[in-house]
Amino acid sequence: MLHWQKRILVTGGAGFLGSHLCERLAAEENDVICLDNFFTGSKRNVAHLLDKPNFELLRHDLVQPILLEVDEIYNLACPASPVHYQYNPVKTVKTSVMGAINMLGLAKRVKAKILQASTSEVYGDPREHPQREAYWGHVNPIGRRACYDEGKRCAETLFFDYHRQNGVNIRVARIFNTYGPRMHPNDGRVVSNFIMQALNGKPITLYGDGLQTRSFCFVDDLIEGLMRLMAAPDDFTGPVNLGNPDEFSIKELAERIVRLTGSSSMFVHEPLPSDDPLQRRPDIRLAMERLDWRPGTPLEDGLGKTIRYFRGIL
């Protein structure tokens, strides 16, 4: 009989980050259960894993409870792009909050270690720069982004209450903008939008003046950070920032993508969406200290790999 290291559940496993995580966990001889309702993810993202004896794909909506015997849970299920999470905002809140309750209840019952994919959005439109984990954030609770931001904030609350009240072994990662192969080409996020526009010779849509900033982390670096957090000593719950501290304006990002693709696309300005954060950059000292982690992929290299992926699917 085959013997695997651990049985690991990845919710949202057929999505962008989830599919890379499943791939790494399966390659390291774990028995991986990928759970997804395919709202934004797709079977195609994990098709190359389906014939592995240590990989299972489960269609399930996390808003409903489920009982599985597992050692670890990575809770990633939740649409992550503004276009997708605002499509059905009530469902987004349900996925974050009821999904967290269902997964924390499972972790409590089977004594599994559980990691939450939280987000830099818990800092909202930050008044502190760069953002440290101790910052409580500046979030509009009734705006268009609130279904995601407040849903994720409430999920963090639930993680810490299950930890204090029931002794659940938790980890909370605050993920900053991550990009790479298998991003959904139409998810509206800036990296996928700009690459698709550049490759198709369409105008590059800069929202607002394009001077707002983001810090972009390549997917392989991020997955390494998540796995190190799961493997860290039990007294380290986080929250911990995971992201790349190199900060770029959206206009700079557009210029790089145009150069790397050799595109002749022009820039057009469109209105800035409401509550769009002006700047964002992680302070990653905690991750460096406690996880010995820092991202190693420069933006140009990561963009090169992502552009190759998008060329391949076009």
Ligand code: NAD
């Ligand atoms: P994604 O949209 O590609 O993946 C999310 C996955 O969750 C999809 O496969 C989707 O079908 C699934 N899902 C959604 N609702 C579900 C439900 N009710 N039941 C079961 N499955 C459901 O997004 P991603 O970029 O891979 O993000 C993964 C996680 O990481 C999310 O929780 C997101 O909030 C978090 N995160 C991502 C980023 C980023 O830059 N990519 C940044 C911060 C946080």
Ligand code: UDP
């Ligand atoms: N953005 C843009 N053009 C696009 C898509 C996004 O200028 O076609 C901007 C958006 O207004 C935001 C930044 O790029 O300031 C990052 O947007 P994204 O949706 O990727 O993620 P966010 O960090 O806002 O959740």
